[in-house]
Amino acid sequence: MSSPAERYAAAKKRAAEAKTELYGFRQQLSFELDDFQIQACTELEKGRGVLVAAPTGAGKTVVGEFAVYLALKRDGKCFYTTPIKALSNQKFQEFVEKYGADRVGLLTGDTSINSEADIVVMTTEVLRNMLYADSDTLRGLSFVVMDEVHYLADKFRGAVWEEVIIHLPQTVQVASLSATVSNAEEFGGWLDAVRGDTAIIVSEHRPIPLYQHVMVGGRIVDLFAEDVSFDEAGTEQRRESLTVNPELLRIARHDRATTLTRSGRGGSSRRDREEFRASRGGKAYDRSRNGGRGGGRGDDRGRPGNDRRYDKGERGNSWEATEESPRFNVSRPQMIRALDKAGLLPAIVFIFSRKGCDGAVSQCVRSGLKLTTDRESREIAAIVDDAAKDLNPSDLDVLGFWSWRDGLINGFAAHHAGMLPVFKEVVEKLFAEGYIRAVFATETLALGVNMPARSVVLEKLVKFNGEEHVQITPGEYTQLTGRAGRRGIDVEGHGVVLWQPGTDPAAVAGLASKRTYPLNSSFRPTYNMSLNLTAQFGRERGRGILESSFAQFQADRSVVGLARKVRSREESLAGYAESMQCHLGDFSEYAELRRQLSNAEKNASSSERRIRRGAAAASLEGVSRGDVLLAKGPRGVVRCVVIETSQSLRDPRPTVLTDDGKIKRLSPMDIDGPVVIHERLRMPKNFTGRSPRERRDLASSLRNLLQDKRPPKNFDRAFKFSGSEQYDAEIARLQRALRQHPCHGCSDREDHARWAERWWTLRKETDQIKAQIGGRTNTIAKTYDRVCAVLNHYGYLKLDHELDNEGYLGLNNPGGAAEESAATAEAALAADGAALISQAGQRLRRIYGERDMLTSLVLESGVLENLDPEELAAFITTLVFQAKREERLVDVKLPSPAIHDAWDITVREWSELTDLEEVHHLPQTAAPELGLVWPMFHWARGKDLRDALNGTDLAAGDFVRWAKQVIDSLDQLAKVPGLSPKFAKTCRKAVDLVRRGVVTHTGLGEVD
Incomplete structure (x- = not known):
């Protein structure tokens, strides 16, 4: 029992707290x-700025709401x-419900509602534009909440966050909300330096414990041998x-052995088979652990309990396997049934593919899987039909409305950027209200939108980043699985990785326990x-x-570590130099001759390649439709006929039909010299x-023509040239010098040469680091000067000074003169002097976007000025649209002259x-794109969505998203x-033509 003094102190503390704004x-x-x-x-109430870094679902937004x-x-x-x-729409609706519509505004670029309200929700770009x-509207501003501030690492849009933080008036308090990052102290230190007094609050604790599993053939197996949560797995002591x-581990060994057997490279050992049999009775996840059937169906839908119990020795019924052919994989419907049986629904299944998400819904529909009651299905149908009531009936099919509706009625849905915005919002609403038990989503769902689940499934640990397939990072793993565990509903969440052939359990464990995901700036000055x-x-x-x-x-902080690397490498260089010493002469001099000779030989070879490619490109520029071409390629003689020439100024590749009936673009890279x-x-x-x-008939005509006529006499001669003659004399000179050098006769010559090569490689690395140190001083300002x-x-x-004859600095000379002039211009711009901005x-200053200068x-x-509204709407897509690599169109007939x-x-x-x-x-500025010109031209001319998208692979949701950016x-x-x-009038008319139908459709409270 506390003493009177302690009780008095506690009462005094409560009285003081009751006077604070936080108490209210x-x-x-x-x-x-x-x-x-x-x-x-x-800290906010004290007048300080704050950086709050905490896991997804931990409740960071409460801090923003207090601001x-x-x-x-x-x-x-x-x-x-x-x-x-x-996310802006979501927060807008929340604040309207809490504070009333008259006190809340929304600004999202193409939407402006009550912009002078006391609370304004906006995208970060809008605030940046306001500041410039x-x-x-900035008058009276006292607080700015920067939700998802870790987004400043995004290479396309991240710089906007830094611009806002730098330019906000010092009187404004900033509440920065971030997902967990491993360098929060560094980021907070920068905020403190730029914004003034900033408190750094870091929490790695999840209010709902997260447990990690692997699903093997429909059976859910714990990832770790111990019963450990995500929080515990990340601590340094437990991680070790x-x-x-x-x-x-036994399953992985058996999986590898089975793969070898099927490929004819070996078989599973007796021990492997015995371990595999034993594994069936191992430590598995029991559905009773989360309360059995029911899968989280809301308060009145039999929400399961959350007692945690293990079933030692029971094999999951859905895992059917034999020693000869183990079924480690499951179909998506089987996966959902297994989760439902284990009481782990609702679930979000992350599939790093839009088509994969849509395909998963189709598979579930075809399988007859149903996760809803008849009453729920009727309620879902009413909500869906109400949301779609204003859509053009002719658009419903192209939008995939009916298959989407079928999935929802049965309790599952897809969620990705290719969907119509209102469709995504319906999914979010139904999921939040407990109607939907399984959502198949791309990783975009992990950002911001409030859709927590009892479990999160990662179908694969590899994703396509736009250029190649890469492993997901620990930060991405944490962000994705962080959706698991609904606060106030679940007492625990579950992350599940689906077993795939070749899965490495140790690698999965590394992702689940690693806590190094730094926040790195993507900032660079734009025009x-x-x-x-x-x-x-x-x-x-x-x-x-x-x-x-x-x-x-x-960059400045990294210089300290780089200097340490230089010191270490300089010590190693001294050791290498000692090891390559030769008693016959200066081996470093001999090594330099060898290197010069190697470079000369490489230059001769690359010069010939450049000459051949240049000749090839020049010859392709002169071809016409109907020309029969002969060329030598890496795989023999290329024989083809030109069916279309290139209209591009920078790309001479004609479209050809080969003698085997294939259509392709013939590139200088495909041939070893000029075409004949x-x-x-x-x-x-x-x-x-x-x-x-058509292709077969023309190819037949081509083969008949080639059969009747032999190649011209000059065909072989066209390829008998070399670009290396200019290097021959230099190569011969270096060879003589090498043979005459004293070290050439050393018996340990090659041993010395290996040390010399190591010295040279390390010297280059060290010089590069030194250049980095020099280059990282004022790097951003130097980019600004450029x-x-x-x-x-x-x-x-x-x-107003150092101007050329035309009144301003310019780059009017080609080649080296341009380089020199560039350096002069940058130096002048870095100097003191009043800068004048022209009308252009x-x-x-009022044009924002990736291609602002273009x-x-x-x-x-x-x-x-020569375009009518329809043409302008279509043309602007070339400056807005960013096609995926495989969707890029190099050349296409355009709608009008x-x-x-x-x-x-x-x-x-x-x-x-x-x-x-x-x-x-x-x-370099991204190239303009043609992929959206025709769809937007058709749309601006009033065609329906089906006709506008006809002949393209563009998803309806993508079209709507790009249309809004065009607007x-x-x-x-x-x-x-x-x-x-x-x-200006033409622009406004073009906006009116684009802003119609599905582009402006709203539903379920979305504001557009």
């Missing part, structure tokens, strides 16, 4: 706050920023003592950013602001190559811009200062 806020909540939430809210509460209590304003529109425009479940900085702050202050970025902060025009072949009228019969030099070249940014520069150059050319003219100018401007960027060592871009152009009223 807590009275509104239906749950108790965790320690990290109390700490963060207390909103504080702003209202203090008669201030709060901006709540999010990275995606779906010095918007009146953790062991993988021996049963999984738009650089102009806005210069306009607002001048060049010198602008450079200083950029030097305060998190990217520079990280052998003959002319009369092409069938209206030949398209789309039908197999960007400004490009702006200067185009006349967007002018200086002022217009570029868009501005095309705009300044005047070619857009006016669009064709605009495209030609765009390609020319892009070519010149990227050449200039290469000179200035800047990342945003057109809206920007309509507001660019200094353009003709006619063009």
